[in-house]
Amino acid sequence: xxxxxxxxxxxxxxxxxxAGRVDILHGVTLDVARGETVGLVGPSGSGKSSLLMVMGGxxxxxxxxxTALGQDLTAMNEDALARFRRAHMGVVFQSxxxxxxxxxxENVATPLELSGARDxxxxxxxxxxxxxxxxxxxxxxxxxxxxxQQRVALARASVTRPDILxxxxxxxxxxxxxxxxxxxxxxxxxxxHGATLVLVTHAPDLAARxxxxxxxxxxxxxxxNRAAAE
Numbered sequence: 692x693x694x695x696x697x698x699x700x701x702x703x704x705x706x707x708x709x710a711g712r713v714d715i716l717h718g719v720t721l722d723v724a725r726g727e728t729v730g731l732v733g734p735s736g737s738g739k740s741s742l743l744m745v746m747g748g749x750x751x752x753x754x755x756x757x758t759a760l761g762q763d764l765t766a767m768n769e770d771a772l773a774r775f776r777r778a779h780m781g782v783v784f785q786s787x788x789x790x791x792x793x794x795x796x797e798n799v800a801t802p803l804e805l806s807g808a809r810d811x812x813x814x815x816x817x818x819x820x821x822x823x824x825x826x827x828x829x830x831x832x833x834x835x836x837x838x839x840q841q842r843v844a845l846a847r848a849s850v851t852r853p854d855i856l857x858x859x860x861x862x863x864x865x866x867x868x869x870x871x872x873x874x875x876x877x878x879x880x881x882x883x884h885g886a887t888l889v890l891v892t893h894a895p896d897l898a899a900r901x902x903x904x905x906x907x908x909x910x911x912x913x914x915x916n917r918a919a920a921e
Contacts, residue, residue: 695722696760696855696887697746703754704741704910715741717910718755728881728888730901737907739891740859746889747780747857748772760854777806781848781886783877785860787840789832789847795819795839796828799847806851818846821883822876838869842876849880856881858890862897874900 704716716738723729731739744750745757748764757764760779764772776782789798796815803811819825822842832840841861848856861877862870874897881888890897898904906913 694725694761695758696725696727697721697723697889698758699746699755700758701755702742702745702752702757704738704745704750705753715910716745716752719910719912721905721912723887723889725887726885727903728878728901729890730898730904731889731891731907732893732898732904733907733913738910739907741910742907743857743859743889743891747782747855748776749782777802777851779854781851781853781856783841783844783848783856783858783861785863787832787837787844787864789840789843791832794829794831795824795835795843795846798832798843799850802847802851814850815846818850819843821880822846836869838865838872841865841869841873845873845876845880849884849886852884853886856884856886856888858888860891860893862892862894870894870897 699719699721701718701720702716703718705712705714719742731742733739741750745752748767752765762775767775790801793801796812796819799818800811800815803814808814816825816828819828822845824839824842824846827835827839835843858877862873865873878900892898
């Protein structure tokens, strides 16, 4: 694979807890190509979400190297990581993570405002229209359903036209109908903006839509994925 968008070399993650040090990722090596859609699957506790967080620099690897768009994330400090994510990444969480005191429009405009975009609200409005929520732009998260909140979260993640879109169980808190709608929107945004998409999911139908599925077990890529991952 030439010039992967994301490259992990022996990435490890250990965290200190009440019971002592816990090893979560054990030297994961993985490349993701530009425009590729990769699904991370595996049982609870296998390290899927931790791997996604390491890819985005949201959790700092304790070993190995993570490179995104040719930049070494493991060498960046927190401020540099934040600037890199703001410029190049969109992240969608299972629990939405919207700012409760902001309207849908303000939530979506926030990353653009932070980057100094003068047309932040015009672009945010267009992105809300794209996810079918133009009529809800003045509503607060508490006034919206779970499906609507996830649509706002998707709009916020994609409004900056990120090179890399990371999604952690994006349909996990939704019923079947809303989950299917979010899946369609997620892949639609990927197609519209040409982003590389990496997502964590327990949903077989969502994983089946990915170009490649990586199965994790006990903090490692499962043996049946090893050849594809190296």
